[in-house]
Structure formats: structure tokens, C-alpha cells
Amino acid sequence: MRADLPPRRRPIEGAGLNILLLTSEFAPAMGGIGTYAREIAAAASRLGAKVTVVAPDYARQTRDDDRALPFEVARFRGGLHSMRDLPRKIMLARRGVRGDRYDVVHAADWPFFIPVALSRWRTSARVLMTVHGTEINEAQTPLKRIAIRSAGVFGPRTEVVANSRFTETLFRERFTVDPARISAINLGVSEFWFGAPRKRREIRLAYRLPEDRLVMITVARITRRKGLHLTLAALSQLPDNLRQRITWLVIGPDGEADYVDELRRAAGQAACDIRFLGPQPNEAIRDLYAASDFFCLTGLPDTTGRVEGFGLVYLEAGAAGLPSVATEVGGVPDAVLADETGILVPPSVESISLAIAELAADRGLRAILAAGASAHARALSWERCAATTYGLAYASKRATADRAIGTVA
The missing domain is CATH 3.40.50.2000 (Glycogen Phosphorylase B;)
Known part of the structure; x- marks a missing residue:
């Protein structure tokens, strides 16, 4: 299970943040998390960030499709997540975050929560984890709660991003985390x-x-x-x-x-x-x-x-x-x-x-x-979602709405 990460580099002055996004679901697989990972990475790239997405290859040749994307994609050998993949994902995250290469490390879905949490000490980057809803309930089994607690998944350096007010409330009910480190940021709509x-x-x-x-x-x-x-x-x-x-x-x-x-x-x-x-x-x-x-x-x-x-x-x-x-x-x-x-x-x-x-x-x-x-x-663009999630500058080109969650002024 090997990801060919691009050569080590530092963020370029004036070019924006350098972001590492790890996801267990991505094209060509269909699904909401895959859509989220692709769209927020593309939007962050349009706003000037340098983005590397680490995603499974599903045993397919994806090079041509990946080249057409406005960000880098590092594929690893794998498919839809299984708990058997966890040790390999831990090694992948440890190798990916070492040093000061990235400003933000973002686990886009729960299979990368523990791997990223165990790798925090290797980087000074901001650590983000996005919760989508279902995985919050699925993490309530005794074994998973022990694993989450032992790995310090939602420890002091972790910022939690929820995709709705409902998901934020559900997370608060299930986990004791400082409210200041939890944000509800609605998803976006592609043009x-x-x-x-x-x-x-x-x-x-x-x-x-x-x-x-x-x-x-x-x-x-x-x-x-x-x-x-x-x-x-x-x-x-x-x-x-x-x-x-x-x-x-x-x-x-x-x-x-x-x-x-x-x-x-x-x-x-x-x-x-x-x-x-x-x-x-x-x-x-x-x-x-x-x-x-x-x-x-x-x-x-x-x-x-x-x-x-x-x-x-x-x-x-x-x-x-x-x-x-x-x-x-x-x-x-x-x-x-x-x-x-x-x-x-x-x-x-x-x-x-x-x-x-x-x-x-x-x-x-x-x-x-x-x-x-x-x-x-x-009112709910992916640029707004990316800007609010990563702290990027953003001037909205769309009409605003009072109820849009995760709005950049």
C-alpha cells in the first residue's frame, strides 16, 4: 500500500496554504465523501492553495483522470475501507505528514482519523477531521471508543468540522470535546x-x-x-x-x-x-x-x-x-x-x-x-466551504443567505 507523494516542498510565499487531504473514498468510486473530497480540494486550489489528495486506486488506472484535476492526487493500493487496512493507513499517514511540508493535514473521513491522530507529533500543521454523521454513531461500540480514546483522536490539536448543525449536535452529544474546536460548515454546490x-x-x-x-x-x-x-x-x-x-x-x-x-x-x-x-x-x-x-x-x-x-x-x-x-x-x-x-x-x-x-x-x-x-x-459554494474550512481568503461571487453556515465575511 504505497502512495507516491510528490517531492518535499515548503509553501511558496504568496501562493497560499499547502494542504494534505487524506480520504478513503474518491473517484472513480461514487459517494458523498468522495464528492466532498474532490470538490473541497478543487475549490481550495482555485483559492490559491496547493493541495495533495491521498486516495485509494481501486485497482484501476486513474492517471489520465487525475491529471485533469487542479490538484495533485497520490494514489495508494486499496479500495473501500476495511479495518484490515488500518495499520497500512497509519504508516501512510506517518510518512505523509513528517516534517514541515504541509500547513494543514485534513482527514476527510473517519478511516483516516486514527492514522492522522497518531501522526500529529510529526508535524506542526493544523489537524482537521471532518465528520459526516453516520460514523459518529458507528464509533460508539466499546472497541471503537477505546481505540479513539487511546489514539487521542479528538485531542487538543484536532479541529472537528461537521457538515451540518445536526452533525455538530450529534458529535457534541457523543464526544466530550472543547466546543471552540468544533465548527458546522455546510457543504457546497458545484457550478x-x-x-x-x-x-x-x-x-x-x-x-x-x-x-x-x-x-x-x-x-x-x-x-x-x-x-x-x-x-x-x-x-x-x-x-x-x-x-x-x-x-x-x-x-x-x-x-x-x-x-x-x-x-x-x-x-x-x-x-x-x-x-x-x-x-x-x-x-x-x-x-x-x-x-x-x-x-x-x-x-x-x-x-x-x-x-x-x-x-x-x-x-x-x-x-x-x-x-x-x-x-x-x-x-x-x-x-x-x-x-x-x-x-x-x-x-x-x-x-x-x-x-x-x-x-x-x-x-x-x-x-x-x-x-x-x-x-x-x-449561497452555498464550494469556495465558501473551502475558505471557511482552511482559513483562505474568499470574495463571494454568489448571492448571500443569512442561513448559510460557514460563511466568510
């Missing part, structure tokens, strides 16, 4: 999602979506905690004349096989136009957003401890001008502002059905919430 290059009419023709159809779109892994079965049941409760006007597009990879089979069977028996499109590239998702009328994702609390730490997909849909129907779980209320960018409801079939009916039946309400969703997304 990619603001508008599609193709026209709505053209996209609808391509996907055989009649102009008089109301198109509701969901983008998520088809897994129980994402609550697609609640959305399906809610659609089934709509009045016939409204339900028959709606097409529901479901985009995303399959999750638990039994759940996917159950959902598809139920969808086949429903008197509604439901289309499972599977995983799609971002360009196709952006086009389908432009062809849709509103977004819907109705997650629910998960007994396994997995949580929705933020909900970046709501912001991406909002950037495309879509209001949302969403459930009040985890950090979603930071991504969907109630009655400003969408409709937030409890995770119940009745509440979701009423919200879908209200949004589907009222074009004016959709327009008002769409404007709010777009403005909220514009």
Missing part, C-alpha cells in the same frame, strides 16, 4: 448544477415525457433508509386525477436486493407512471432535473445508526431550479429550508402525500420555492 446545456423541451422529447406531465424526480441509492417506499405509498394515496398526471423518475444504483425487489413489485402494481432509470452520469441527471418540476426524497430514521448528515442532492436539485419535498431527518433541514426552498414534513405516508399534492397542484408555489431553492444553492 455544474446551475442549468443544463439542453432545453427542457428537447430533454422531454428525448425521454418521452409529454409537456403536460408533472415530473417528480428522485436521485438516491435505492435503499430502505432513503424512504422510496414512503414516496410510493404517498403517490398511491393521491386523488386519481392528480396521480395520473405525475411521472416519477427514480435515478440511482440498487441497494439491498430484497428491498429493491419489494419496491419494484409494488411500483409495478401501482396505478402510476414510475420509471427506474438506474445510475446515470451527472450530465444526464442535470438534463433530467431541467425536464422535471420538483424533487422528492423522503428519508427516514435508520435503526442501524446510519443518518443523513446533510443532503447535498437537495442542493444540487435546487441549483437546477427544483423545489423539494423532503422529510425532517438528520441534517436535511440545512439543505432544505422549510417553506423557503421546499416542503419539509415528518417521515409519514400521510404527510408526504399531502406535500406532494400541494406542490404538484400549485404552479405558483413551485415557482416561489424554486426561486428560494436556487438562491439557497447559490
Whole structure:
């Protein structure tokens, strides 16, 4: 497990910070943490920082794709994290942080928390660790708590970055850490999602979506905690004349096989136009957003401890001008502002059905919430996220929003 880190160098005067970001999830693997690592590294680079991302290679040739990125990528042999990888990650972090080469060392996800914590004494750099939500609950087992305590993971030199107010609160409840070392910094939205290059009419023709159809779109892994079965049941409760006007597009990879089979069977028996499109590239998702009328994702609390730490997909849909129907779980209320960018409801079939009916039946309400969703997304750029996380200078080019967490004045 070897990372070919670039030659030792000191930060260049006036060129900004020198940042080492370690992540266990990165392209070509799909996932929220991988998106976070790529986007915050790219944004920091645009703001003048020198960034090196250490990431697994997934046993693939990634050199050409990595060269196209605005930062350096050092790959190590590995894939999705296993606890068997921990000793090798510890050696990787120790080798990477030695000396005064970096100003900031950032563990972007929990598999690098212990390795970075054990390497702190080798560097005078700021040490950052980002918590995303689920790993906070998963770290409550006796064995993991002992490991975290023994390694001094959240010790005096560690700064903790939470991706939402919910995640910050959850972390405070689970770990005793000086509040001054914990910050809630919302994620950002890439400029990619603001508008599609193709026209709505053209996209609808391509996907055989009649102009008089109301198109509701969901983008998520088809897994129980994402609550697609609640959305399906809610659609089934709509009045016939409204339900028959709606097409529901479901985009995303399959999750638990039994759940996917159950959902598809139920969808086949429903008197509604439901289309499972599977995983799609971002360009196709952006086009389908432009062809849709509103977004819907109705997650629910998960007994396994997995949580929705933020909900970046709501912001991406909002950037495309879509209001949302969403459930009040985890950090979603930071991504969907109630009655400003969408409709937030409890995770119940009745509440979701009423919200879908209200949004589907009222074009004016959709327009008002769409404007709010777009403005909220514009206030949350990745440059703002990177600047607040690393202390970089930043002059916003987007509209500001009072509720944007992690704002640089």
C-alpha cells in the first residue's frame, strides 16, 4: 500500500496554504465523501492553495483522470475501507505528514482519523477531521471508543468540522470535546448544477415525457433508509386525477436486493407512471432535473445508526431550479429550508402525500420555492466551504443567505 507523494516542498510565499487531504473514498468510486473530497480540494486550489489528495486506486488506472484535476492526487493500493487496512493507513499517514511540508493535514473521513491522530507529533500543521454523521454513531461500540480514546483522536490539536448543525449536535452529544474546536460548515454546490446545456423541451422529447406531465424526480441509492417506499405509498394515496398526471423518475444504483425487489413489485402494481432509470452520469441527471418540476426524497430514521448528515442532492436539485419535498431527518433541514426552498414534513405516508399534492397542484408555489431553492444553492459554494474550512481568503461571487453556515465575511 504505497502512495507516491510528490517531492518535499515548503509553501511558496504568496501562493497560499499547502494542504494534505487524506480520504478513503474518491473517484472513480461514487459517494458523498468522495464528492466532498474532490470538490473541497478543487475549490481550495482555485483559492490559491496547493493541495495533495491521498486516495485509494481501486485497482484501476486513474492517471489520465487525475491529471485533469487542479490538484495533485497520490494514489495508494486499496479500495473501500476495511479495518484490515488500518495499520497500512497509519504508516501512510506517518510518512505523509513528517516534517514541515504541509500547513494543514485534513482527514476527510473517519478511516483516516486514527492514522492522522497518531501522526500529529510529526508535524506542526493544523489537524482537521471532518465528520459526516453516520460514523459518529458507528464509533460508539466499546472497541471503537477505546481505540479513539487511546489514539487521542479528538485531542487538543484536532479541529472537528461537521457538515451540518445536526452533525455538530450529534458529535457534541457523543464526544466530550472543547466546543471552540468544533465548527458546522455546510457543504457546497458545484457550478455544474446551475442549468443544463439542453432545453427542457428537447430533454422531454428525448425521454418521452409529454409537456403536460408533472415530473417528480428522485436521485438516491435505492435503499430502505432513503424512504422510496414512503414516496410510493404517498403517490398511491393521491386523488386519481392528480396521480395520473405525475411521472416519477427514480435515478440511482440498487441497494439491498430484497428491498429493491419489494419496491419494484409494488411500483409495478401501482396505478402510476414510475420509471427506474438506474445510475446515470451527472450530465444526464442535470438534463433530467431541467425536464422535471420538483424533487422528492423522503428519508427516514435508520435503526442501524446510519443518518443523513446533510443532503447535498437537495442542493444540487435546487441549483437546477427544483423545489423539494423532503422529510425532517438528520441534517436535511440545512439543505432544505422549510417553506423557503421546499416542503419539509415528518417521515409519514400521510404527510408526504399531502406535500406532494400541494406542490404538484400549485404552479405558483413551485415557482416561489424554486426561486428560494436556487438562491439557497447559490449561497452555498464550494469556495465558501473551502475558505471557511482552511482559513483562505474568499470574495463571494454568489448571492448571500443569512442561513448559510460557514460563511466568510
